[in-house]
Amino acid sequence: MSNSLTQRLLDGDRRALARAITLVEDDRPEGWELVREVYPHTGHAAVYGFTGPPGVGKSTLIGALTKARREAGRTVGVLSVDPSSPFTHGALLGDRIRLTEHFLDPGVFIRSMANRGALGGLSEAALQAALLLDAAGRQDVFVETVGVGQAEIDIIDHADTIVLVLMPGSGDSIQALKAGVMEIPDVIVINKADHPLTDTMVREIRGVLSLANLDGGAERGRWRVPIVKTEAAHDKGIAELVEQLDAHRAHILEQGTLQERRGRNLRNEVLAIATSRLRRQLEDELREDPEFKCLLEEVVQRRLDPASAATELLSRRS
Amino acid sequence: MSNSLTQRLLDGDRRALARAITLVEDDRPEGWELVREVYPHTGHAAVYGFTGPPGVGKSTLIGALTKARREAGRTVGVLSVDPSSPFTHGALLGDRIRLTEHFLDPGVFIRSMANRGALGGLSEAALQAALLLDAAGRQDVFVETVGVGQAEIDIIDHADTIVLVLMPGSGDSIQALKAGVMEIPDVIVINKADHPLTDTMVREIRGVLSLANLDGGAERGRWRVPIVKTEAAHDKGIAELVEQLDAHRAHILEQGTLQERRGRNLRNEVLAIATSRLRRQLEDELREDPEFKCLLEEVVQRRLDPASAATELLSRRS
Numbered sequence: 001m002s003n004s005l006t007q008r009l010l011d012g013d014r015r016a017l018a019r020a021i022t023l024v025e026d027d028r029p030e031g032w033e034l035v036r037e038v039y040p041h042t043g044h045a046a047v048y049g050f051t052g053p054p055g056v057g058k059s060t061l062i063g064a065l066t067k068a069r070r071e072a073g074r075t076v077g078v079l080s081v082d083p084s085s086p087f088t089h090g091a092l093l094g095d096r097i098r099l100t101e102h103f104l105d106p107g108v109f110i111r112s113m114a115n116r117g118a119l120g121g122l123s124e125a126a127l128q129a130a131l132l133l134d135a136a137g138r139q140d141v142f143v144e145t146v147g148v149g150q151a152e153i154d155i156i157d158h159a160d161t162i163v164l165v166l167m168p169g170s171g172d173s174i175q176a177l178k179a180g181v182m183e184i185p186d187v188i189v190i191n192k193a194d195h196p197l198t199d200t201m202v203r204e205i206r207g208v209l210s211l212a213n214l215d216g217g218a219e220r221g222r223w224r225v226p227i228v229k230t231e232a233a234h235d236k237g238i239a240e241l242v243e244q245l246d247a248h249r250a251h252i253l254e255q256g257t258l259q260e261r262r263g264r265n266l267r268n269e270v271l272a273i274a275t276s277r278l279r280r281q282l283e284d285e286l287r288e289d290p291e292f293k294c295l296l297e298e299v300v301q302r303r304l305d306p307a308s309a310a311t312e313l314l315s316r317r318s
Numbered sequence: 319m320s321n322s323l324t325q326r327l328l329d330g331d332r333r334a335l336a337r338a339i340t341l342v343e344d345d346r347p348e349g350w351e352l353v354r355e356v357y358p359h360t361g362h363a364a365v366y367g368f369t370g371p372p373g374v375g376k377s378t379l380i381g382a383l384t385k386a387r388r389e390a391g392r393t394v395g396v397l398s399v400d401p402s403s404p405f406t407h408g409a410l411l412g413d414r415i416r417l418t419e420h421f422l423d424p425g426v427f428i429r430s431m432a433n434r435g436a437l438g439g440l441s442e443a444a445l446q447a448a449l450l451l452d453a454a455g456r457q458d459v460f461v462e463t464v465g466v467g468q469a470e471i472d473i474i475d476h477a478d479t480i481v482l483v484l485m486p487g488s489g490d491s492i493q494a495l496k497a498g499v500m501e502i503p504d505v506i507v508i509n510k511a512d513h514p515l516t517d518t519m520v521r522e523i524r525g526v527l528s529l530a531n532l533d534g535g536a537e538r539g540r541w542r543v544p545i546v547k548t549e550a551a552h553d554k555g556i557a558e559l560v561e562q563l564d565a566h567r568a569h570i571l572e573q574g575t576l577q578e579r580r581g582r583n584l585r586n587e588v589l590a591i592a593t594s595r596l597r598r599q600l601e602d603e604l605r606e607d608p609e610f611k612c613l614l615e616e617v618v619q620r621r622l623d624p625a626s627a628a629t630e631l632l633s634r635r636s
Binding site for chain 2: 032035036039040042043053054055056127128131146169170171172173175176178179181262263266267269270271273274275277278279282283286295296299300302303304305306307308309310313314
């Protein structure tokens with residue numbers, strides 16, 4: 001038990017929060033225990049997920065949003081989930097400098113998570129970390145992922161509001177939206193909008209939204225996905241973005257979809273954690289298992305097919 | 319048992335092949351049984367995986383490659399793995415028309431797989447289908463995925479050679495390569511290369527490769543990732559692409575990395591199939607389980623945290 005850590009976390013103590021997130025990131029039992037203890041105190045934060053290709057300025061945007069939220073008197077937590085190491089990549093590191101101006105503000109807690117040790121463990125740990133920020137009383141939680149595929153959307157799928165950040169030149173993402181490969185988010189931001197191609201891009205996205213019937217109009221009570229143009233590095237468009245984030249939150253509260261969404265997300269989270277544990281159990285069992293090595297050799301020699309090998313593995317366990 | 323189907327498949331019968339792939343796609347026990355039977359006859363095909371954002375012309379490129387391979391007297395199998403339905407998306411469908419000219423050639427077998435029924439089942443089924451094509455004597459197997467993230471790379475990770483297809487305007491993918499979010503493939507194609515920005519793009523990619531130390535030079539025996547410019551719709555650059563695909567194959571054969579790669583891929587495949595089965599078992603058990611519903615309600619009411627709910631689920635099973 002870690003009573004004092006729990007209490008300090010609930011009191012909003014930053015060092016306790018940092019320690020607690022490290023515990024869940026390292027997959028330590030005390031970390032899970034802590035989340036269990038503070039869970040009844042969660043559910044109050046507004047959680048926003050930001051996704052989009054690297055280089056579009058997500059961190060800068062979150063930095064600008066953080067500033068706006070602080071000015072409105074709210075406390076903020078930022079989780080940056082980055083499976084590529086930020087320290088070997090200049091572009092990403094530079095991007096994150098924008099957040100440093102908040103490092104000394106006790107009302108802002110920033111944490112980068114890059115531990116990709118356990119298979120699938122990163123997204124699990126990120127969700128636990130978001131719960132810890134929530135329990136510690138952070139009113140707004142911004143979760144950022146670096147990437148452009150469906151896997152990245154999955155990580156932030158547990159947010160109340162999902163924001164896709166693009167910039168002029170994000171052709172691949174627009175194609176992915178068009179083709180239905182990437183799901184449509186709640187809010188779309190075009191950052192670095194001081195570019196001659198911005199308006200062409202807005203038109204393209206409008207086209208995608210109208211095909212998906214998400215440009216508002218027709219159906220009452222349906223959310224109209226806004227496209228917000230920003231230049232985060234110069235604080236331009238941030239006020240409008242804040243307005244749209246608030247509007248989305250008001251909408252899901254009013255329609256009752258926030259509860260629905262959270263219920264569905266929690267169900268998926270329970271299943272994801274259970275599956276991930278089963279997989280880890282299996283991996284652990286097999287790591288040094290000589291029988292598994294023999295089985296694999298049979299597969300490599302084309303004497304036993306992969307599915308039969310999997311069947312044999314599973315039957316040996318039960 | 320399906321002796322006659324097995325024999326017809328091994329004889330290269332197209333209808334048997336179509337039937338067999340349907341069986342694995344539908345996750346039917348006969349399908350898995352069939353793969354088990356023919357598995358000793360696999361390992362002869364050269365398997366190429368193609369990934370890249372939608373709209374870059376992957377299908378057109380594969381169509382042009384198929385033509386070149388047929389002219390060289392080789393038989394071809396094409397698997398298009400598309401979790402978004404191709405029939406509701408004009409762009410994708412149009413893209414695939416290029417392949418229709420091969421529909422009547424018995425030396426070409428084309429199959430689109432879009433069944434996303436079972437969680438994670440699509441990539442499993444695609445791998446089984448590739449084994450079936452291999453067993454049926456297809457000399458070249460082209461597997462195509464639609465998408466741009468790491469998940470899509472995972473699907474084609476079991477190929478011997480991985481080809482990333484881009485076009486001028488694929489800024490997001492280049493950023494993802496730069497940031498190390500997307501792994502570097504064996505061959506990079508810039509399709510639709512009749513565009514003024516093509517050469518700028520080549521330079522950008524060269525930069526990424528040289529940072530990753532994959533532009534050749536230094537280390538002996540190391541593969542130099544080629545960048546091939548194509549206009550697949552006009553058969554331009556296809557000869558050079560064929561040459562580079564052959565060169566990569568010669569390289570991995572010579573270095574012994576083909577066997578190494580296949581060994582590692584088969585190991586991952588066994589684990590992926592086992593994990594996917596565990597997950598499906600769990601989902602099946604829970605679908606109508608009233609206790610699971612109660613557990614979830616506790617989570618939604620913030621009385622029980624998701625990880626503890628997962629623990630309880632798993633402990634009830636054993």
